[in-house]
Amino acid sequence: MARRFSRAVLTIIVIVVVLIAALFYGVYHLLNRAKPFALGEHCQVKAASGTLDLEIEQAQIAATIAAVATRRKLPERAVEIAYVTAIQESKLLNLPFGDRDSVGVFQQRPSQGWGTVKQLQDPVYATQKFFGALVKVKRYQKLPLHEAAQAVQRSADGSAYAQHEEDAKILAAAFTGRVPKAVHCWYPLSETPAPPRAALARKELSRALGDLGGAAGDGGRITAPSTRRGWQIAAWSVAHAREYGLRQVSYAGATWRSASGHDGWLADGKAASGRVELA
Incomplete structure (x- = not known):
């Protein structure tokens, strides 16, 4: 009986140790994934259909994609297609690596004629190339988002883009400006901040x-x-305020301030309606 009891106790101890190890492993990876947010570096995007949390770099990429689409006079549908692609390919990050020779936000390959590695690491250039290919897809605006994305990317599994459609619609509504006051960010401020580089941001x-x-x-x-x-x-x-040291952005009766970024856009009677002011 004593030997049986010892084996049972030993079995329980092993199970407990394994469970504790698994718990610590899970908590470690969860904290590691949430590191940017724990450090107070964060952006939030709100639209009627939902809310998304982004790293600052992701917000910058999303803003750039929407801006390039506007420059090309493309519809919001094109922006959504670009977003499902970029989320799937790089999680909206400007990656310096990828499968085979793929790089950048859309994981475009220099060997396939998309451009040089240096060019594809420029989100503006990479987005221009993506939209240049998208507009050549027949009736792309009528296709499901994932099918239009696959027509450009020709990836191994085109159905993977479909899982990001709801997020893409939230991002497109916010970064095309259709939803007012939809984006706000916050991050630790330097004790000795450099002068704002508003002209460079412009x-x-x-x-x-x-x-x-x-x-x-x-x-x-x-x-x-x-x-x-x-x-x-x-x-x-x-989205680019931290990069250019902007302390506030004002527009249409509201102001976002870096010192109180968590609070989002606050009412400001001095904020002009026809002009965005960076300071």
Whole structure:
């Protein structure tokens, strides 16, 4: 009896140890995955159909894709197709590696004529190439999102794009400016912040969105030809605020401030309706 009891106890101990090890393994990977959010680096996207949490780089990529689509005068449907592709291929990250020689947001291959490695690591260039191929797909606007994406990418499993359709629609509604005040970010602020580089942010935005008009001395003041375009510019600017040291973005009666990024867009009677202001 004593030997049987010992074996039973030993079995229980082994099971408990395995369970504890599995628990610690799961918690470790969960915390590792949530590291950017735990550090306070985070963006949130809200639309009528739902809310998404993004890393700041993901928000920047999403904003760039929408801006390039606007420059090319493409419909929101094209933006959704680009998003299901980018989420599946890279999780909306500008990867320096991939399957075989694939790189970048859309995992395009230099050997297949998409461009050089350096070019494909530029999200503006990569997005231009993606849309250039998409518009050649016959009736792409009528196709299911995943079928249109597959027609461009020709991946091993085109059905995989379908799982990202709902997220793509939320992102498209926000980053095209159709939904006002849809994007806000927050992150730790430096104790000795550098001066805002609003003029540089404006220059980079114009690379994706096209000519922003205005005089050379406008700096961080960007005239919006429509309310939707204004909110698109505002969303791009908030997503890139950390990179360019922007302390606030104002538009149409609301202001986002880096010091209180968690609070999102707050009412501000001084924020002009026809102009996005970066400071």
